[in-house]
Amino acid sequence: MAMTLIHAILQVALSAAPWLLLGLTIAGLIKALLPEQLLQRWVGGRGVASVTRAAIIGAPLPLCSCGAIPTALALHRGGAARGPTTAFLIGTPGIGVDSLAISYALLGPFMAAARALTAVITAIATGLLVGTTASAAPAAPAATPAGSGCCASGGCAGSGSQPEGPEPLARRLSGGLRYAFSDILDDISRWLLVGLVVAGALIALVPAEQLAAFGSGLPAMLLMAVIGIPMYLCATAATPIAAGLLLAGVSPGTVLVFLVAAPVTSLATLGVLRRELGGHALIAYLAGILTSVLLLGLGTDVLANVWQLNIPDQVEGVQELLPEWLEAAALVVLLVLAIKPLRQRLGVLLPQRA
Numbered sequence: 001m002a003m004t005l006i007h008a009i010l011q012v013a014l015s016a017a018p019w020l021l022l023g024l025t026i027a028g029l030i031k032a033l034l035p036e037q038l039l040q041r042w043v044g045g046r047g048v049a050s051v052t053r054a055a056i057i058g059a060p061l062p063l064c065s066c067g068a069i070p071t072a073l074a075l076h077r078g079g080a081a082r083g084p085t086t087a088f089l090i091g092t093p094g095i096g097v098d099s100l101a102i103s104y105a106l107l108g109p110f111m112a113a114a115r116a117l118t119a120v121i122t123a124i125a126t127g128l129l130v131g132t133t134a135s136a137a138p139a140a141p142a143a144t145p146a147g148s149g150c151c152a153s154g155g156c157a158g159s160g161s162q163p164e165g166p167e168p169l170a171r172r173l174s175g176g177l178r179y180a181f182s183d184i185l186d187d188i189s190r191w192l193l194v195g196l197v198v199a200g201a202l203i204a205l206v207p208a209e210q211l212a213a214f215g216s217g218l219p220a221m222l223l224m225a226v227i228g229i230p231m232y233l234c235a236t237a238a239t240p241i242a243a244g245l246l247l248a249g250v251s252p253g254t255v256l257v258f259l260v261a262a263p264v265t266s267l268a269t270l271g272v273l274r275r276e277l278g279g280h281a282l283i284a285y286l287a288g289i290l291t292s293v294l295l296l297g298l299g300t301d302v303l304a305n306v307w308q309l310n311i312p313d314q315v316e317g318v319q320e321l322l323p324e325w326l327e328a329a330a331l332v333v334l335l336v337l338a339i340k341p342l343r344q345r346l347g348v349l350l351p352q353r354a
Helices: 002-033 036-042 048-058 065-077 082-094 097-131 149-153 169-205 208-214 217-228 235-247 252-264 267-277 279-306 311-319 324-338 340-344
Strands: none
Touching: 002 097, 002 169, 002 235, 002 324, 036 048, 048 082, 048 097, 065 082, 065 267, 082 097, 082 252, 082 267, 082 279, 097 235, 097 252, 097 279, 097 311, 169 235, 169 324, 169 340, 217 252, 217 279, 235 252, 235 311, 252 279, 267 279, 324 340
């Protein structure tokens, strides 16, 4: 039994490692090359266009739900309306380049595309709904709760001061990659380990027919949403758990509800949003997320049935794209970078922050 569990965890980890490294590299490049001032200009204004831009621009950014809080608050207090602010706050943690890469590897192309579209549509719909609420009185600056979620490591983007003057490209690229392979990796590594263990346990120990019987339909989706919304689980770490549910027989739509509801918000996000935008905005925020993920989850199951998709076959097809030696090498690199003492010995490659 123990060997079966270890083998299942190892297989999930090997499949995910190359794609996670690719996603982290792209995340570092985005961090290095996307100025915050440009982001502020893109999400300014009001109306459907501004909300849509904020959701689409936020989607690839390498921020978790608590990491998106200081950036979203800075945008709001810099003039962005509540609709675009909310869309950015949901779209950013819902799907990033790192989680999209690992989604493709562990869930297949259909689920990766469905996840990205659902996160963006949920962000747009909820942003428009929150935008209709009355403006709250200006609030005192709300700090991200210390020690909660990914911010416990101090790696949230947008929380530090911006350097004065333009930096050389090489320095920005070095800083972006350092951010991705130290701050982001530190933030997600423990949760990612939990996700891999849960995924392996679901695949190895839970009878597929048991979860397949329960894991479909509106009641199962509602349960996944109720569990996921208050939870803090970053998009990357949620993916192995979703893969375990999917391969154990849970329907694609139900898995999609969990994939979107768990990362897009958390208790920390809910508390800060209520303080910043008011109680009516919080109700609209929760209603928008819940309604959107349930409708899109039901629609995903309908499409999967109509198109007669075999999701496990898609996953196997993606995993066969890469040779085993490359997966093993990527996993070793990921482990070395994720273990701080080992990474610190590579200080020339990834210089640590003072």
